[in-house]
Amino acid sequence: MLFNSFPFLFAFLPTAFVLHWLVERFRPSWRVGVLVLLSLVFYGYWDWRLLPLLVISIGLNWLVAELFHKSPRGALIAGAIVVNLIVLAIFKYAVFTVEALNLLPGIDLARPSIALPLGISFFTFHHIMYLTDLKAGRAPRFGFLDYAFYISFFPQVLAGPLVRWSEVMHQLGERPYLRPDAAERIGRGLMLLVIGLSKKVFVGDPLADYVNPVFAAAAAGKAITVAEAWQATLGFTFQIYFDFSGYTDMALGLALLFGIVLPQNFDTPYRATSLQDFWRRWHMTLSRFLRDYLYVAMGGNRHGLSVQLLALFATMALGGLWHGAGWTFVAWGVAHGIGLGIGVLWRRAGLPMPVLLGWALTFLFVVLTWVLFRAETFDVAVTIFKALFGFAEMGGGFKWRSIVLAAAIAMIGPTAWAFVHRLPPWRSIAIAFAVVFVIVLFKIGDDANYEFIYFQF
Structure with a gap:
């Protein structure tokens, strides 16, 4: 059930909102249970055969947390994290592993046929965040329904944002529709x-x-011209941003309708003036996860320059692999790890970096590395890179209108969260948004609906 689909907008969402409002108004103690039920219905709509995986995952990880409270043994948490990663590896990396092994002489393994459950990377990482914090003494004990809500809350279960328990769980005890700003939040x-x-x-x-x-x-x-290569590369640069940040805006907005504030995930990343700044602005919740649960765990910047550079390299390589079971994703992550390492060395040397030059270099680096992210194979990436650097016919017919519009919005405009919170509560603004919504509905009805890019991760 896509957020940009009629079944979601006209059936699931209004039904879920009314049901949640009634429960919050007359049976507030049922609120968490209803949110969990709605989330399971939403997830099961995609393929009910995958629903048991999510339910079993929630149940087993909650039981581990309960056992840890009774007998706080670190090995129990470590074992649970390993099992979570093994399950993720089976579903997401089995094919990749077999194909990698088949490259070795004398090995010819059958390619497994395993469906990738939607959202498995995201809900696995939520388990890991909670269990890690539980082991460290930072996370409290939660009841089963509360924990199930944390893992399965439907606006973010499929593609994030990656939400820490400390960012949302305290909101479950609130009466969101009794707040003085309830109507404004809706x-x-x-x-x-x-x-x-x-x-x-x-x-x-x-x-x-x-x-x-x-x-x-x-x-x-086929041969790719220079114009086509730059059109596709710049097009994807903004496509992935508007696709994913648009999903995040919807997730944050839907959560507000149900009385939950989720963390923001984007902060105008293409205005970044360094690669470090870019990762503070792009997929911010994943960046924090990689920093706090991988980079810091590997030593971070606490044990000298060589450890810091190695930790950066390994963290970003693993981050690339998380995005997709393919060597091009690993290469994308490695490139960013190297780029971040160069930034560390540059700052350590005390070398200057003018703001405009820093922005230009960062933007160009990000644009070029998106080729690795988008290309399914290195052969495709090499073909695109050759054309980008002029080793192809110039060609013509560069399509620029949508790219220019996207660039202007991404570079100049504020984040959607900041924008809507600056708007005054005027009736004319409400009417304008209603008109835009109607136009969106006509557009959805006329055109094929693309799935969100991050659903494949």
């Missing part, structure tokens, strides 16, 4: 939903038509 939630839909439908999806044909042609072994 209104701003609806505005975020409309903005996220608009990003996806009016900007992200049209850019797919600039990107997909070029990468498909490269995969088919």
Whole structure:
């Protein structure tokens, strides 16, 4: 059930909101249970056969937490984390592992046929965050329904943001519709939903038509012109931003409708003036996860420069592998690890970096490395890179309109969260958003709906 689909917008969402409002109004003690039930229905709609995996995952990890409270043994938590990672590896990396082994002489293993459950990376990382904090004495004990809510809350279960327990669990005891700002929060939630839909439908999806044909042609072994390569590369640079940030805006807006404030995930990342700054602005919740649960655990910057550089390299390589079971994703992560390491050395040397030059270098680096992220194979990436650097015919017909519009919004505009919280509560603004929503609905009805890019991770 896509957020940008009629079944979600006209069936699930209004039904869920009314049911939640009734329960919060007349049976507030049922609120968490209803949110869990709604989340399981939402998840099961995709494929009910995958629902037991989520339920069993929640149940077993909660039981581990209960056992840890009775007998606080670190090995119990460590074992549970290992099991979570093994399950993730089986579903997400089995094919990748077999294909890698088949590259060795004398090995010819059958390629397994395993469906990738939606959201498995995200809910696995939520388990890991809670269990790690529990072992460290930072996380409290939660009842089963509360824990099930934390893992399965439907706005973020499929593609984040990655939410720490400390960011949401304290909100479960609130009466969100009795707050003095309840109507305002609902209104701003609806505005975020409309903005996220608009990003996806009016900007992200049209850019797919600039990107997909070029990468498909490269995969088919066809010649790519310089113009086509830059069109596809710049197009994907903004497509993935508007696709994913649009999803995040919808997730934050939907959560507000149900009385939950989720953490923001983007802060105008293409205005970053260094690669370190970029990762503080892009997929911010994942960046914090990688920093706190991988980089710091590997030593971070506490044990000298060599350890810091190695930790950066390993963290980003693993971050690349998390995004996809493919060597191009690993290469993308490695490139960012090297880039971050160069930034550390530059700052250690006390060398200057003018702001404008820092922005230009950062943006160019991010744009070029997106090729690795988007390309399915290194052959495709090499074909695109050759054309980008002029080793191809110049070509013509560069499609620029959607790219220029996307660049202007991404570079100049504020985040959707900041934008909606600056708007005054005027009736004219509400009418304008209603009109935009109607136009979005017509667009959804006319065009094919693209799935969100991050659903594959």
